Amino acid sequence: MSTTQYLFSGFGGQGVLFSGKLLAYKGLTEGKQLSWLPSYGPEMRGGTASCGVILSDEAVGSPIVTHPDVLIAMNLPSLDRYEDAVVPGGWIFADSSLIERKVKRADVKTVYIPATRLASEHNMPKLANIILMGKIFKELNEFNEESIQATLKKIISARHADMLETNYQALKIGADFE
Amino acid sequence: MAEKVLMKGNEAIAEAAILAGCRHYFGYPITPQTEIAAYMAKKMPKIGGTFLQAESEIAAINMVYGVSSTGKRVMTSSSSPGISLKSEGLSYLAGADLPALVVNVQRGGPGLGGIQPSQSDYFQATRGAGHGDFRMIVLAPASVQEMAELTVKGFELADEYRMTSLILADGTMGQMMEPVSLDITVKPQPEKPWAVTGTKCARFHNSINSLSLVPEELEKFNSDRYERYAKVEANEAMAEEYMVDDAEVVIAAFGIAARVSKNAVNEARKQGIKAGLIRPITLWPFPKEVFADAAKHAKAFISVELSMGQMIEDVRLSTRCRVPVTLCNRAGGMIPSPEQVLAAIKQANGGEA
Known part of the structure; x- marks a missing residue:
């Protein structure tokens, strides 16, 4: 049995809830059991927004992610707050354009990617979260072309069909970043 | 489907x-x-x-x-x-x-x-x-x-x-x-x-x-x-029973508390404790008989709630106070963790929390 718990955290507006949704829809596309639980409330307005996603081969028990296998930190307060919560041997992905410090833990795998800088360099300033997701899929061996295309079709409404290709490009930029 | x-x-x-x-x-x-x-x-x-x-x-x-x-x-x-x-x-x-x-x-x-x-x-x-x-x-x-x-x-x-x-x-x-x-x-x-x-x-x-x-x-x-x-x-009373048949410690929990408790029950079972969960799906009518039946073999009940302890009264009434019922809770918008519930299970089972 395999269960992976993800915690996305960043400023409200960075798209952490959408990143979580992308992962959740990818899980749905692949026939996994899953839950997606956002933080809600005043903290979202300008403060820290977060969401927990659990992907599993079995029914998901508690949807609350307190000890993530994978932490995605999009700003410094998120890394400060959740670094210690990651399970030993887990992953921390950090947007290094916004987080200047390094991860202190030595017992986790750490991936730094300047997602925000890459996004503005590629003239897609709103897609730093998607670039980061590309890197995550790549590192976790989850960059499955077919299910990613199917997922994007589900999550991006027909009205914004032109965004589909841009989002895919953003995922590729993240995946190809060394 | x-x-x-x-x-x-x-x-x-x-x-x-x-x-x-x-x-x-x-x-x-x-x-x-x-x-x-x-x-x-x-x-x-x-x-x-x-x-x-x-x-x-x-x-x-x-x-x-x-x-x-x-x-x-x-x-x-x-x-x-x-x-x-x-x-x-x-x-x-x-x-x-x-x-x-x-x-x-x-x-x-x-x-x-x-x-x-x-x-x-x-x-x-x-x-x-x-x-x-x-x-x-x-x-x-x-x-x-x-x-x-x-x-x-x-x-x-x-x-x-x-x-x-x-x-x-x-x-x-x-x-x-x-x-x-x-x-x-x-x-x-x-x-x-x-x-x-x-x-x-x-x-x-x-x-x-x-x-x-x-x-x-x-x-x-x-x-x-x-x-x-x-x-x-x-x-019309409805409940889900999870590993209750041979359970010695039975948790009562509904909604999100039941989801959290299921994790704790699974962990307790891994550690050799016979724990189970009764999840009322109808709170009124309360599934009294399911609790009365479980009280025949359980040695303790734990009511896990996001409150100061409300459903616990129905658990006590349904089990007719035959066995002790303790409360494991958080309130005010907080949610009990699986670890907290597991500690309560261990305590009810007679070990230290």
């Missing part, structure tokens, strides 16, 4: 209500249930239904009374403080024997409280929704799938027994997304010969009313109503 879609619990309730034939929604926004109203605002005009944002919760529940009088399926939704405002209307619905579906996506209280998840409206839902002798059917979903299924069931039970069905959810159930199948069978709606639909001069007029100034008559109305309630108690 239909394809599963990802939905928030709140959206699943709204979609399932439409599926069940509800075409009238009245409400007033409040976190964490506003997605229900938002979904209805978007959908109802497209299918010839009515979405109306009332001027207050009190107005909304009385609009429910009005539509229900005509025999149509109707609902309102709110969160804890808003449900308190609907209290008078809930009592009037009961007094007039009108079916309705009401949703409470609970948040921490009392008073204006907070906006984070809670289960502290258990007493209100199962005992004191308003003045007078009356009950509501109280359904407690523990997944987005159940948010949808119990909404359909809620409408059906409400019509069958001419009562209010209350969906007692909480902030996590409302806000979280899970895969859900909306391939839900809906029974045909029953005839409602009592409804006020215009006599067309072909029958004596119906009247919908909760006023009764002759005490002998009012007593009879109450007795008749309680005969119906007895049928509900006999036929």
Whole structure:
């Protein structure tokens, strides 16, 4: 049995809830059991927004992610707050354009990617979260072309069909970043 | 099987209500249930239904009374403080024997409280929704799938027994997304010969009313109503049992508390402790027999709640105090962790916490 718990955290507006949704829809596309639980409330307005996603081969028990296998930190307060919560041997992905410090833990795998800088360099300033997701899929061996295309079709409404290709490009930029 | 879609619990309730034939929604926004109203605002005009944002919760529940009088399926939704405002209307619905579906996506209280998840409206839902002798059917979903299924069931039970069905959810159930199948069978709606639909001069007029100034008559109305309630108690109690058969420590938990507790039960079993979980799906009627049966072999019960301990009273009553029942809880918008529940299991099992 395999269960992976993800915690996305960043400023409200960075798209952490959408990143979580992308992962959740990818899980749905692949026939996994899953839950997606956002933080809600005043903290979202300008403060820290977060969401927990659990992907599993079995029914998901508690949807609350307190000890993530994978932490995605999009700003410094998120890394400060959740670094210690990651399970030993887990992953921390950090947007290094916004987080200047390094991860202190030595017992986790750490991936730094300047997602925000890459996004503005590629003239897609709103897609730093998607670039980061590309890197995550790549590192976790989850960059499955077919299910990613199917997922994007589900999550991006027909009205914004032109965004589909841009989002895919953003995922590729993240995946190809060394 | 239909394809599963990802939905928030709140959206699943709204979609399932439409599926069940509800075409009238009245409400007033409040976190964490506003997605229900938002979904209805978007959908109802497209299918010839009515979405109306009332001027207050009190107005909304009385609009429910009005539509229900005509025999149509109707609902309102709110969160804890808003449900308190609907209290008078809930009592009037009961007094007039009108079916309705009401949703409470609970948040921490009392008073204006907070906006984070809670289960502290258990007493209100199962005992004191308003003045007078009356009950509501109280359904407690523990997944987005159940948010949808119990909404359909809620409408059906409400019509069958001419009562209010209350969906007692909480902030996590409302806000979280899970895969859900909306391939839900809906029974045909029953005839409602009592409804006020215009006599067309072909029958004596119906009247919908909760006023009764002759005490002998009012007593009879109450007795008749309680005969119906007895049928509900006999036929409609529901619970999920998880590893209860040989359990020595039995957890009682509903909704999100049950989800957390299931993790703890699994961990306890790995450590060799015979733990189990009874998850009431109906809080009224309370699944008393399931608890009474478990009390024959269990040595301890733990009530896990997002409150200061409310359901624990029903657990004690159902087990007739044969075995100790302890409380494992968080309140005010906090949620117990699986570790906290596991510690409570170990303590109840006789080890140190």
